[in-house]
Amino acid sequence: MARLLVRSGVNPDEPDMPVVTLVVDPDGPPGEDAVARLGDYCYEGDGAFHLLPTDGWVEHVLDGDCLEVAVAVYPFALGQVGVDASSFPDRSAVDPEAAMVLRAECAVDPDRYALTPPLTAVFTAGPDRAPGDVGTDADDWPIVFGLRPER
Template sequence: MTARLYVCSGLDPDTPDTAFVVLVVDPDGTPAERAVAALGSYCYEGDGAVYLVRTDGWAERSLRDGWLTVDVAVRPEALRQVGVDPLGFPGRSAVDPQALLVLSARTTADPAPSAHLAEPTAVFVAGPGVPLDDLVDAEDEWPMVLAPPPART
């Protein structure tokens, strides 16, 4: 099983029609999924979510030919902090070659609405049998929020 990627609305009660990219990783899944799941303990809490500091990791997104791809890039130091060996991830970020590509997921996406997605990517940690609606509706399931990549310097 690999990470599941969705585009959905209803995550933000203040803007219920805003579409978000949602990634669901299995804490017992692939090494990439386990690494992303582990990052949740390295985040800071606030407003019903946990946030990974953009200088430690981010979500790189691209939309081409009806496919939305999300790549999770993380700095080696952040991976070490959660007990993940960075050597297991040889891929490099296109934005910052010092950051490692830890996970890549893709899904089909309608180009029109997908061009107007909210900037952050929400990440939920759950096994493959847990439906997305259950995660979104659960008050005790806080998503990890990944910002877009930092600006190139």
């Protein structure tokens, strides 16, 4: 199961800034595997892999102290990493062309969440690694998902 948290220490340039962080298991369920594979399709820069917002994004919904994050990806991008988009029948409410490949939720402090940048750092790690430890090693490069671009 994907693990979601808001934590500091993700951005080395601003270590005190809280960041929405999603940890997926590349050997886990299909949604986690699909998100992990997207790292091979991203462009590399600044110690991270970046998915273009025209290929996919993350939707954040805060309801009280419950944060839900949903990963939306266009079929073309999924196909580039060998994932069949038809495996994911749910579609984004903001753009029905995009497949919803993964959802995760967690309890957050709404005031702390308000300080997060408009992105989600996605790390790959197995269930044996604590979510708070992921991203502390220089070799742990996140896949950075932005929010859906405005049209």
